[in-house]
Amino acid sequence: MADNKRTFDVIIVGAGVVGSLCARELARYQLDILLLDKCSDVGEGTTKANTAIVHAGYDAKPGSLKATLNVAGNALYDEVCAELDVDFDRCGTYVVGLADGDESTLQALLARGLENGVPALEIISGEEMRRREPALTSDARAALYAPSGGLVDPFQLCYAAAENAVANGVELRLNTEVTGLWRNDERIVGVLTPAGPIRGRYVVIAAGLWADTLMHQAGLDSFAIRPRKGEYFVMDKAAADVVRNVLFPCPTSVSKGILVTRTIHGNVMLGPNAVEQDDKCDLSTTQAGLNEVMEGALKLVPGLDSRHVIRTFAGLRAGGNTGDFYIDAPRSTPGLVVLAGIESPGLTAAPSIARYVTALLGESGLCLEPRPAFSPIRHGIPRFSELDDAEREALIAQDPRWGRIICRCEMVSEAEIVAACHAPVPARTYDALKRRVRVGSGRCQGGFDQPYVIDIMARELGVSPLEITKKGRRSQMVVRRTKELRA
Ligand SMILES: Cc1cc2nc3c(=O)[nH]c(=O)nc-3n(C[C@H](O)[C@H](O)[C@H](O)COP(=O)(O)OP(=O)(O)OC[C@H]3O[C@@H](n4cnc5c(N)ncnc54)[C@H](O)[C@@H]3O)c2cc1C
Numbered sequence: 320m321a322d323n324k325r326t327f328d329v330i331i332v333g334a335g336v337v338g339s340l341c342a343r344e345l346a347r348y349q350l351d352i353l354l355l356d357k358c359s360d361v362g363e364g365t366t367k368a369n370t371a372i373v374h375a376g377y378d379a380k381p382g383s384l385k386a387t388l389n390v391a392g393n394a395l396y397d398e399v400c401a402e403l404d405v406d407f408d409r410c411g412t413y414v415v416g417l418a419d420g421d422e423s424t425l426q427a428l429l430a431r432g433l434e435n436g437v438p439a440l441e442i443i444s445g446e447e448m449r450r451r452e453p454a455l456t457s458d459a460r461a462a463l464y465a466p467s468g469g470l471v472d473p474f475q476l477c478y479a480a481a482e483n484a485v486a487n488g489v490e491l492r493l494n495t496e497v498t499g500l501w502r503n504d505e506r507i508v509g510v511l512t513p514a515g516p517i518r519g520r521y522v523v524i525a526a527g528l529w530a531d532t533l534m535h536q537a538g539l540d541s542f543a544i545r546p547r548k549g550e551y552f553v554m555d556k557a558a559a560d561v562v563r564n565v566l567f568p569c570p571t572s573v574s575k576g577i578l579v580t581r582t583i584h585g586n587v588m589l590g591p592n593a594v595e596q597d598d599k600c601d602l603s604t605t606q607a608g609l610n611e612v613m614e615g616a617l618k619l620v621p622g623l624d625s626r627h628v629i630r631t632f633a634g635l636r637a638g639g640n641t642g643d644f645y646i647d648a649p650r651s652t653p654g655l656v657v658l659a660g661i662e663s664p665g666l667t668a669a670p671s672i673a674r675y676v677t678a679l680l681g682e683s684g685l686c687l688e689p690r691p692a693f694s695p696i697r698h699g700i701p702r703f704s705e706l707d708d709a710e711r712e713a714l715i716a717q718d719p720r721w722g723r724i725i726c727r728c729e730m731v732s733e734a735e736i737v738a739a740c741h742a743p744v745p746a747r748t749y750d751a752l753k754r755r756v757r758v759g760s761g762r763c764q765g766g767f768d769q770p771y772v773i774d775i776m777a778r779e780l781g782v783s784p785l786e787i788t789k790k791g792r793r794s795q796m797v798v799r800r801t802k803e804l805r806a
Contacts, residue, residue, distance in 0.1 A: 327353040327517065328351045328519070328685065329352045329520070329685070330517060330519035330522045331345075331353070331355065331525055332497045332510060332523065332525060333524070333525035333526040333530075334354050334358075334477075334481055335362055335364045335366040336366040336473055336476055336477040336666055337525045337665060337673070338526075339478070339480040339481040340480045340669045341523060342354040342484035343480045344673035345673075345680070346488060346693060347689060348688055349686075350687075351488075353489070353517065355491075355492050355497060355510070356491075356492075357494070359792070360750070360751040360791070362473070362477035362478060363790065365634055366473050366474065366527075369473060370578065370590070371470060371588075373407070373409070373469040373666070373667045374412070374664040374667045375432065375440070375466075376390035376467075376667075383642075384646060388671045388672055389667050390437060391671035391674075393469075394671075395670040396670065400471065402695040403476065404479060404699040405472065405475045405479050406583045407469060407470070407471045408583055409466075410565065411565070412464075412468030412565040413451075413462045413463065413565065413567065414570075415448060415455065415461075415566055415567065416460045416461045417569070417618060421460060421461070425462070429442055432463075432465065437465060437467060439467065440465055442463055442464070443464050444461055451564065452562070454562065455566065456620065470580070470582065471583060471666070472584070473666050482742060486697065486743055487694065494791070495514065496512060496513060497512055497533065498512060498513060500533060500536050505653060506652070507537065507653070507654035507655040508520075521655070521656065521683070522654060523658070523676060523680075524657045524658060524659070525661075527661065528546055528599045530542075530657065531544040533657075534657055534659060537651075537652045539649060539651075539652070543639070545640070546595070546601075546635040547574075547635065547662070548593070548595075548634070549574070549590060549591025549592060549634050550590055550594075550604045550609055550612055550631065551590030551632050551634075552588070552625075552631055553582075553587075553628070553631070556761075557627055558623070558624065559581060561620060561624075562587050564580070565580040566579045566580065566620070573593045574591070576615070577590060577592060577612055577615030579616045584757065587623075589613065590616075592608050596635075601635075602632070602634070603633065604632065613625065637662050637665075639660020639662070643660065644658070644661055644668070645658070645660045646658050646659075646675060646679070648683045656676055658672065701735075702757075703721060703724075703732040714734070721733075725758065726768040726772075727768070728760070728763050729758065729759075729760050736776070736779075740779035748788050748789060748791055748794075749769070749789045752772065785799070
């Protein structure tokens with residue numbers, strides 16, 4: 320049951336990358352903070368399904384919140400990822416011009432980037448671009464190079480931020496849906512949940528696709544979110560030698576275009592397309608959409624081999640009707656801070672959004688007294704696959720479970736699974752574990768490891784294997800026992 324006598328200083332609705340980084344930023348101060356999410360893990364919304372690029376910041380309209388927070392967020396990535404032990408590679412990104420007129424688009428992007436304050440942008444020739452990316456199409460005429468762009472693991476950033484927030488005193492409640500805002504006259508005084516109301520002096524809505532639903536309850540009717548689907552292919556690491564860089568085509572009127580990129584973990588990813596839809600829950604991929612993605616990707620890198628595809632997925636952009644991020648503490652509803660329309664580059668901007676929201680709360684009267692005990696440092700679980708022989712031997716000597724490989728494709732040891740089950744934000748579902756330690760992320764997609772993983776998770780979490788789900792409610796992985804164990 321929710322405790323309706325306790326009053327939190329700040330309640331954050333939504334534990335995506337934005338809400339989790341907001342919680343961590345606010346944990347620097349002497350505040351009682353509650354981070355809520357309706358899902359069974361943090362980062363289950365748009366945070367788990369995007370392109371994972373830390374954008375340089377040449378796309379957004381100068382002067383917009385998107386432009387300002389993109390460039391500011393990008394600049395914070397080295398510090399945030401070092402503190403939180405998150406994989407980040409400032410490898411640079413390219414926009415490649417392939418058609419008539421693309422060179423003028425690249426010049427326009429360069430000018431926009433300079434106006435937005437993006438550092439060290441340059442236009443390079445098609446010949447130089449092909450030298451840097453030998454598999455690139457011979458149609459490449461020129462490219463915009465943005466050395467400040469990069470690659471990150473968005474889930475890792477999200478749960479690392481949530482873990483660091485929890486370690487600094489933030490309370491995290493999962494499986495808790497906010498069904499309404501609790502009002503006392505004009506002022507917001509908390510949130511309503513199926514388990515009862517929860518009091519809060521300030522409520523921050525960081526609910527991604529559902530931000531508008533909660534805004535409308537506060538009388539902020541003019542903002543609307545229309546989901547825009549993006550579909551992807553993920554390729555095996557065996558395809559990694561084909562693509563070295565992050566390759567965008569020139570942007571279209573609705574998206575940054577279908578790109579070809581390596582990922583931070585060494586796979587290759589193609590996508591996304593952009594298809595508007597009404598349903599905020601429909602994450603299905605379609606044959607037509609995937610065909611569009613493959614065609615777009617082949618225009619950039621004609622030698623891509625579809626036999627390397629190991630997975631398809633889709634994400635939904637929380638496209639707002641203003642074209643910009645909406646981040647505000649509306650005067651009409653004291654106690655409320657709203658974040659809506661946080662579509663791309665929301666992942667990039669997330670660290671600066673967290674600072675912006677903290678400043679907004681301060682201006683709205685929240686007392687921001689620094690907490691001397693705050694520690695920004697979080698240590699992740701060592702990855703057996705990335706250690707050298709001496710490091711592996713040292714860990715196995717401490718605990719033999721480091722030497723028991725459960726996922727052969729990604730070389731994940733039993734000890735990593737055990738550690739993820741007992742982390743400050745523990746993995747309680749198969750997908751949560753997959754996001755933390757990469758079990759089931761390789762060629763076999765979990766075909767070999769799942770029975771072992773279910774057993775280990777059940778043992779560590781103290782539940783029956785029948786209770787281990789893929790992603791929470793109604794997604795059981797095994798439904799009944801078929802053989803009785805002999806005594
Ligand atoms: C196809 C695609 C590609 C993208 N590529 C990039 C990229 O390369 N770089 C980049 O910078 N950005 C990119 N983005 C944008 C980026 O993914 C998002 O901006 C970012 O993930 C938004 O995070 P969030 O925390 O605001 O939202 P979410 O991750 O959606 O989190 C919102 C959370 O709120 C919870 N919630 C909702 N309603 C309630 C409720 N009533 N009660 C409790 N909890 C609730 C949800 O469960 C969810 O966990 C892309 C997005 C898409 C879809």
